[in-house]
Amino acid sequence: MKLGLVGLRGSGKSSILGALLGRSLSESNTGVGTIKVPDPVLVELSKIYNPKKLTFATLECIELPAPGEKEKKVLFSQAAQKLDAVVTVTGAFRHPDKESILSEFQSLRQELQLMDLVFIETRKERVLHDARTFKEGRAAKLEEQELLDRLSGLLESGKDASEFQATDAEMIKLKEYNLITSRPRIAILNISEEQMKDAGELEKMVSGSLEAGPIPVFSISAPLEIEVCRMDPCDIEEFMEELGIKVLGRDRLIERAYGIMKLQSFYTVGEDEVRAWTIREGDSALEAAGKIHTDLMRGFIRAEVVPADALLRLGSWNGAKEEGSFHLEGRDYIVQNGDIVHIRFNV
Numbered sequence: 001m002k003l004g005l006v007g008l009r010g011s012g013k014s015s016i017l018g019a020l021l022g023r024s025l026s027e028s029n030t031g032v033g034t035i036k037v038p039d040p041v042l043v044e045l046s047k048i049y050n051p052k053k054l055t056f057a058t059l060e061c062i063e064l065p066a067p068g069e070k071e072k073k074v075l076f077s078q079a080a081q082k083l084d085a086v087v088t089v090t091g092a093f094r095h096p097d098k099e100s101i102l103s104e105f106q107s108l109r110q111e112l113q114l115m116d117l118v119f120i121e122t123r124k125e126r127v128l129h130d131a132r133t134f135k136e137g138r139a140a141k142l143e144e145q146e147l148l149d150r151l152s153g154l155l156e157s158g159k160d161a162s163e164f165q166a167t168d169a170e171m172i173k174l175k176e177y178n179l180i181t182s183r184p185r186i187a188i189l190n191i192s193e194e195q196m197k198d199a200g201e202l203e204k205m206v207s208g209s210l211e212a213g214p215i216p217v218f219s220i221s222a223p224l225e226i227e228v229c230r231m232d233p234c235d236i237e238e239f240m241e242e243l244g245i246k247v248l249g250r251d252r253l254i255e256r257a258y259g260i261m262k263l264q265s266f267y268t269v270g271e272d273e274v275r276a277w278t279i280r281e282g283d284s285a286l287e288a289a290g291k292i293h294t295d296l297m298r299g300f301i302r303a304e305v306v307p308a309d310a311l312l313r314l315g316s317w318n319g320a321k322e323e324g325s326f327h328l329e330g331r332d333y334i335v336q337n338g339d340i341v342h343i344r345f346n347v
């Protein structure tokens with residue numbers, strides 16, 4: 001899963017990425033990185049199997065160029081197409097008051113709406129051209145044009161595409177357009193140390209400015225979190241307590257990202273490797289198999305499933321089998337969060 005950090009120039013995208021990855025701005029600042037998803041269940045499972053390799057699920061993070069930078073427009077659009085979720089970064093640290101923080105947040109939002117508008121206008125031209133040129137499929141083209149008109153009207157009124165009231169058929173088109181403001185989003189306020197005491201209030205102000213759609217808003221002090229990442233683990237708790245940080249920004253981001261993208265984990269276990277995998281809620285055993293390897297998907301026979309909590313309670317696969325926690329499932333089985341899955345396959 002890919003998260004994109006999007007923000008105006010100098011809002012602190014690189015710094016936030018550094019905080020998420022635990023590295024300073026000067027170190028390998030390539031604009032990309034992978035966050036390991038902390039997983040206590042996985043760690044417990046590894047104690048049972050003592051595997052050669054322990055592999056955590058990961059989230060990929062990339063920094064996009066600031067929207068509105070003319071020479072990087074293409075770069076931005078290409079990168080934006082591949083994102084599963086958009087993380088907006090507002091440089092609260094550089095503002096003296098609440099009003100100007102909100103104003104930066106809103107300018108960024110407008111920039112993103114503008115990029116969607118540009119896409120829609122281009123699409124509209126093409127649809128109109130096709131409707132004029134070809135007889136075949138004209139009705140559908142005109143219908144699409146009407147949808148695009150409504151979409152651009154919404155964006156022009158300062159709303160996000162995610163607020164669009166779409167029918168099921170329109171929803172399919174919307175998915176195809178893959179607009180930035182229709183993607184799952186998280187808003188980060190990059191605050192200074194002095195602003196930490198007002199973090200709650202700032203977050204409330206920004207969420208309050210959003211008419212609809214659940215966009216989680218939370219604040220991170222990037223330099224401070226980078227510092228925390230480099231501390232001796234024994235000192236971190238005390239330091240965080242002193243500063244009144246309850247949960248690190250990175251951990252909050254992961255949790256929210258899982259929430260908005262409706263992600264969950266399943267596990268594979270064995271002596272070679274114990275591993276966590278990311279899937280979406282509602283994904284089937286066949287889709288889970290495909291995550292592991294396309295061969296497993298092609299040659300899928302059945303899935304052997306044990307919930308991780310049962311395995312941890314009973315201490316072994318066989319123990320879980322005897323107790324009745326083991327179940328055999330077909331390709332349509334909906335994988336549950338925390339399932340340990342063993343795919344039987346034949347290719």
Ligand SMILES: Nc1nc2c(ncn2[C@@H]2O[C@H](COP(=O)(O)OP(=O)(O)OP(=O)(O)O)[C@@H](O)[C@H]2O)c(=O)[nH]1
Nearest residue numbers: 008009010011012013014015066093191192222223
């Ligand atoms: N005081 C303070 N400075 C910050 C904070 N976050 C970032 N900065 C500084 O602001 C400047 C810009 O930060 P970057 O992280 O490079 O911002 P960016 O959004 O990646 O910038 P561009 O990629 O150029 O658009 C740097 O000099 C940072 O050191 C912060 O929380 N507090």
Ligand SMILES: [Mg+2]
Nearest residue numbers: 013014015063
């Ligand atoms: Mg940068």
